[in-house]
Amino acid sequence: MKIGARVLKTGLAITLSIYIANFILPTGYGTLAAIGASLSTKPSIKTSFETLVSRIISNIIGGIIAVAMMYALNTSPITIGITCVVTIAVLNALNMSNVIPLSVVNITVIMLGKTENYYSYALIRILETTIGVVVAFIVNWLIFPPKYDRTFFSVLESTTLEVLMLLRAALRKNTEFSTLNTDLQWARARIDKFKELFQLLRQEWLFTPKQRIATSRKLVVYREMGRATSLAIELLDALHRNSQVYNDFPLEMRSRFRRRIETLMSAHEQILLKFYGKVGIDEVNYMSMKLEHRDEYIQMFFDHVRTDTGIDTESFIRGGNSIIEILAASIHYEEQLNRLNHIVRLYKKRHDHEEIPFQHYDETN
Known part of the structure; x- marks a missing residue:
């Protein structure tokens, strides 16, 4: 069982929502404040603020519709159901579907309240819910605000190093x-985690244009790092799915291909080290x-397609496609590494003064 900062x-x-609601409002209120707080703690400050605004607006809309329906049709289970349907339709039309659950709960509580003063009761309930939403935002903002940089780099680095080890094997x-099937599933899951953290980094709440510009620059580098690791996984997958074809490569061809990929993997590792400041900016x-070696290298694969993929058409197409798929995956990986190396070099030359949130080989580990 894991209890993280967000849970706490x-x-x-x-707790604070209930106390504040009981302090501001008449005794006995606090239920909607607690519900609002529980549904409003989001993984990023920006998302929390957007949720705060959306939920306040949706609760006001729901409260107005609820009061209007109670005056028009009185209160009954059918009226409550109709009110919820109308409110959901309105919120969907306003692209606020993410706040529908709390609005429906709020409407239900308002319309089930045994009171003749609908206006004041609805106003209190809306205020109660607002207290919970606001408190959740303030707590999320001021107490252990989400910082995904460290987790992001940890996921990226561990996944990259693991994939490169698997590629070497x-x-x-x-x-x-x-076993490699299982490892590939793990690697893809880690890339999904990387993409999720990348989106959260994009949603960081930054106050000044200088902070936003600096973060945007870093995100460009981070995105290309993720693409390089993803293409390394694609190359590993191509070798895995076409392992029989790869194993049938002539000894010299397989040796040259292996040396080429090992060169690229070594460059991948050193480009990351360059970003961390461990390798010179103009290295790698x-x-x-x-050019002449590249032409000969690529021609080697096409010659192998023509000579060693079987005499029947089906075998020729199947085997030839597998050989070209392996070559294409390696070229895509190489192109991305060249792009990443260029971007990291430019970033380090122009913006090396900017703080990197995670240092390679953290001394606390």
Whole structure:
């Protein structure tokens, strides 16, 4: 069982909401404040603020509709159901579907209240819900505000290093097919986690244009890092799915291909080190092949397609496609590394003074 900061903040927001609601409003109120707080602690400050605004607006809309329906049709289960339907339709039309649950709860509580003064009762309930939403936002903002930089880099670095180790093993035919299946599923799940954290980083609440510009620059680098790791996974997947074809490569061809990929993987690691300041800005220039060597290298694959993929058409197409798929995956990986290297070099030359939130080989580990 894991209790994180967000869970603790939710509990704190609920407690404070109930206390504040009972202090400001008549005794006995606090239920909607607690519900509002529990539904409003979001993973980023920006999302929390957007939720705060949306929920206040939706609660006002729901309260107005509820009071109007009670005066027009009185209170009954059918009236409550109709009111909820109308409110949901209005909120959907306003692109506020994410705040519908709390609005429906608010409407139900208002319309089930045994009081003749609908206006004051609805106003109190709306205020009560607003207290919970506001308290949740303030708690999320001031107490352990979400910081995803460290987790982001931890996921990126550990996934990259693990994938490169798996690639080295696959290149030397040291992996089990079933085990690598599981490893690829893990790697894809980690990339999904990376993308989720990247979106949260994009949603950071920044106050000044200078902060926003600096963060945007870093996000460009982070995005290209993620793409490089994703393409390394695609190359590993291509080798895995076409392992029989790769194992049938001529010895010299397989040796040259392995050396080429190991060069790219070494460059990948050193580009990350360059970003962390461990490698010189103008280093890692050994990835590119001379033009004549590149032409010969690529021609080697096409020659193998023509000579060693079987005599029947089906075998030729299937085997040839597998060979070209392996080559294409390696070229895509190489192109992305060149792009990443260029972007990191520019970033370090122009903005090396900006703080990097996570340092490679953190001394606290």
